[in-house]
Amino acid sequence: MPELPEVAGLSAFLGTQLRGAVLTKIQIVSFAVLKTADPPYSVLEGRTITGVERRGKFIIVDAGGTYLAFHLAKAGWLRYTESPTHAQLSRGKGYIAARLEFTRAGPDAASGEAHLGIDLTEAGTKKSLALYVVRDPVEIPGIASLGPEPLSPSFDLDAFAGILSTSTQQIKGLLRNQGVIAGIGNAYSDEILHAARISPFAIAKSLGPDAVKVLYDSMHSVLGAAVAEAVGKAPNELKDAKRSTMRVHGRTGQPCPVCGDTVREVSFADRSLQYCPTCQTGGKILADRRTSRFLK
Structure with missing residues (x-):
């Protein structure tokens, strides 16, 4: 199970790769992974990523004031690629729970756009990986109930x-x-x-x-x-x-x-x-x- 250090590593990596990128497509593959309905996950498509942060074991992606948050649970993981396939996935099949696709401008006009992809995956039969789309991360019960961060200066x-x-x-x-x-x-x-x-x-x-x-x-x-x-x-x-x-x-x-x-x-x-x-x-x-x- 990913814990604070691994989630901190993932958050830092995604912040570096995704800040300024546009989320172009979301596929929800697993019926159980999406835990929210309002706002619909489709509102994230076309939005620019402005930041990524960690709270507890949650990763929170800020898409211009609407947030995509996920918790990898016991058997979940994240697969990142800079060569996404853009394939349409069959719902309810395989180990991929959700697929996110992004475009990011190149460093100069000649470079063109970079295409990035993230798969949220989960092994095993017990499906606990959770994805949320919210207007404020504290709307997520698991985040609202978190205790203090152990490495926070205020936690003396x-x-x-x-x-x-x-x-x-x-x-x-x-x-x-x-x-x-x-x-x-x-x-x-x-x-x-x-x-x-x-x-x-x-x-x-x-x-x-x-x-x-x-x-x-x-x-x-x-x-x-x-x-x-x-x-x-x-x-x-x-x-x-x-x-x-x-x-x-x-x-x-x-x-x-x-x-x-x-x-x-x-x-x-x-x-x-x-x-x-x-x-x-x-x-x-x-x-x-x-x-x-x-x-x-």
Whole structure:
């Protein structure tokens, strides 16, 4: 699942490529992807893109005051091309959920127009990728309910400590809760907790001031490094860049790069978490919770 760093990378890339381009055609291929009806998505055709931004895990494309926003969910991705086919796609078939076509003026009169294309794709049978056309991004419930951005200067240690001090939630789930903190998902919560040497099952309000500071600093260092790695890369490079930076997430059975212990996994109904017993749980092996409702 794309999380804050990858979405930041995608947003920066699209901002560079699309600012000043004209959105010439939209094809909605998946019946389920479009979540809004007013305004109709057709109003975007012919509009010039004035900017691209990220909020949480959402990418928001500003088409002159009307906004196209999308959330890639668990299995979605973005494919960018400078050689679009212009083919008419059959609705309800294949892994492409939506196709966007753009034209952009060349750097000089002799260059002519450049043609650009974006496919929003989704693997698997569970379709969760979502696309919205709105007059204001806060009309989207998932954006309106977002918590603070973890790397925002206004989200300081005191604000973070205040959130943790009243929560009886396990810290892994709290970090992933988009209404509490925006943009962190399953992978980076594993990495942040490993860097902070905190159990994923620790109760948030049980953490003392020293642990809270270490966790806050780890959140900044892990996310900051990942954003720096992601920004400047094309979409087809971001997944490999993410995998290459992971210390525990997705590395079950491999040695912990810090202490050498074996990275362990706890499985749930639709996902898993990874952790190092020596670094995070005092050597304790956490019970498998495959049938648990935790983190749903």
